[in-house]
Amino acid sequence: MARKIGSRYAAHQILGRGSAGTVWLGEGPEGPVAIKLLREDLASDQELVGRFVQERTALLGLEHPHVVSVRDLVVDGNDLALVMDLVRGTDLRTRLDRERRLAPESAAAIVADVADGLAAAHAAGVVHRDVKPENVLLDMQGPLGPGGSHRALLTDFGVAKLIDTPRRTRASKIIGTPDYLAPEIVEGLPPRASVDIYALATVLYELLAGFTPFGGGHPGAVLRRHVTETVVPLPGIPDELWQLLVQCLAKAPASRLRAPELAARLRELLPLLAGMPPLDVDEPGAEQPEDAPGAAEEPEPGPGPARSGEPVRRRGAIPLVPGARPAGSNRDTHTSMRVPAPDELAGGARGTARAPRASGAPRPGSARNRAAVRRRRVALSAGALALAAVVGVGAWLATSGDDADANPQDTKHSAPATP
Numbered sequence: 001m002a003r004k005i006g007s008r009y010a011a012h013q014i015l016g017r018g019s020a021g022t023v024w025l026g027e028g029p030e031g032p033v034a035i036k037l038l039r040e041d042l043a044s045d046q047e048l049v050g051r052f053v054q055e056r057t058a059l060l061g062l063e064h065p066h067v068v069s070v071r072d073l074v075v076d077g078n079d080l081a082l083v084m085d086l087v088r089g090t091d092l093r094t095r096l097d098r099e100r101r102l103a104p105e106s107a108a109a110i111v112a113d114v115a116d117g118l119a120a121a122h123a124a125g126v127v128h129r130d131v132k133p134e135n136v137l138l139d140m141q142g143p144l145g146p147g148g149s150h151r152a153l154l155t156d157f158g159v160a161k162l163i164d165t166p167r168r169t170r171a172s173k174i175i176g177t178p179d180y181l182a183p184e185i186v187e188g189l190p191p192r193a194s195v196d197i198y199a200l201a202t203v204l205y206e207l208l209a210g211f212t213p214f215g216g217g218h219p220g221a222v223l224r225r226h227v228t229e230t231v232v233p234l235p236g237i238p239d240e241l242w243q244l245l246v247q248c249l250a251k252a253p254a255s256r257l258r259a260p261e262l263a264a265r266l267r268e269l270l271p272l273l274a275g276m277p278p279l280d281v282d283e284p285g286a287e288q289p290e291d292a293p294g295a296a297e298e299p300e301p302g303p304g305p306a307r308s309g310e311p312v313r314r315r316g317a318i319p320l321v322p323g324a325r326p327a328g329s330n331r332d333t334h335t336s337m338r339v340p341a342p343d344e345l346a347g348g349a350r351g352t353a354r355a356p357r358a359s360g361a362p363r364p365g366s367a368r369n370r371a372a373v374r375r376r377r378v379a380l381s382a383g384a385l386a387l388a389a390v391v392g393v394g395a396w397l398a399t400s401g402d403d404a405d406a407n408p409q410d411t412k413h414s415a416p417a418t419p
């Protein structure tokens with residue numbers, strides 16, 4: 001039976017669940033819609049209410065074929081709901097979990113679409129701050145694009161922010177998902193449009209490789225790698241595409257391309273990439289999870305294909321919403337965390353990021369390598385414990401809100417930013 005949402009909408013069927021609520025297939029006065037309904041037990045949570053309002057605010061007046069439009073915000077008793085354009089399809093994470101890696105042409109076409117959506121958001125003065133495969137929807141009803149890919153749309157502007165909000169002090173809090181966080185965010189600088197480019201380049205790398213360039217293990221180690229490590233080339237990637245990736249993953253924000261240029265450059269590359277199969281990249285170092293603090297108690301594999309054909313499980317993010325992980329979901333969600341001090345970033349909880357290797361090359365986690373890994377782990381454990389102490393789980397969840405230009409959701413104030 002349909003559930004009424006306010007006076008104008010009815011929710012018919014669950015399409016998916018996120019950390020803060022459920023997305024329903026619904027009906028409104030103008031036809032089918034998607035309705036994101038805040039979980040009832042979270043209705044009194046000002047932080048999450050702020051996210052819903054923020055999403056509506058950020059997208060006011062933004063209409064673009066590669067952005068999911070928000071049509072309405074409904075407040076009705078305990079119900080708080082965002083009414084969005086319905087995208088008939090799936091999200092990019094689901095597709096990536098299913099296929100492990102995408103063909104370069106398809107990956108480039110999807111990322112070009114998202115870059116177009118970002119270009120529109122940036123032109124409207126909005127930085128998304130949480131670009132990741134979970135927040136890209138694929139429209140499977142529309143016509144197919146290059147490489148047989150579906151039109152991609154950027155969604156979930158719940159932590160979006162106006163680009164030029166003045167700020168007085170260095171940020172003390174990080175909002176985002178560790179694997180996709182630009183180094184300047186980790187260093188406490190204000191989020192500019194270039195953070196979205198870095199995150200989107202990370203997504204492109206992930207679509208091609210099956211894992212993110214700096215992900216895996218303890219969140220503190222992931223943050224540090226963004227700042228200190230350089231990305232390792234993917235075997236078999238065409239040089240032009242690699243150069244584009246490297247430029248957009250530059251540590252210096254000013255060196256990255258802007259969104260319209262990224263979209264254009266990717267589209268120029270499509271003929272070159274046409275017909276190329278997915279890259280032959282095998283899983284990164286199998287020793288990865290063992291190095292992480294607490295890894296012994298958590299036998300989950302790191303990024304890369306999971307054992308026994310299970311979907312990939314990524315660690316490294318602590319849900320912003322306590323107890324919010326949807327049943328059966330292995331998704332990370334965005335996180336609110338403390339900015340590490342410079343000396344914390346300089347030291348290493350772990351050695352280097354996982355080096356991609358061509359399929360068939362010796363596995364870093366093989367018996368041959370295990371003794372060396374063990375030796376290295378002993379040497380690293382002191383550093384790992386030190387970093388875990390300063391960037392520990394408790395700190396991530398209990399950050400103090402002294403960020404000078406924090407969003408409503410950052411500081412638990414309820415007033416939304418206005419454009």
Ligand SMILES: Nc1ncnc2c1ncn2[C@@H]1O[C@H](COP(=O)(O)OP(=O)(O)OP(=O)(O)O)[C@@H](O)[C@H]1O
Binds near residue numbers: 016034091134137
């Ligand atoms: N506009 C939409 N049209 C169709 N399906 C949607 C739409 N928005 C979201 N969904 C579906 O609902 C699911 C949950 O979306 P939601 O934005 O709540 O969560 P998420 O982004 O996966 O996680 P989180 O909110 O925790 O970051 C998505 O994975 C997608 O499958």
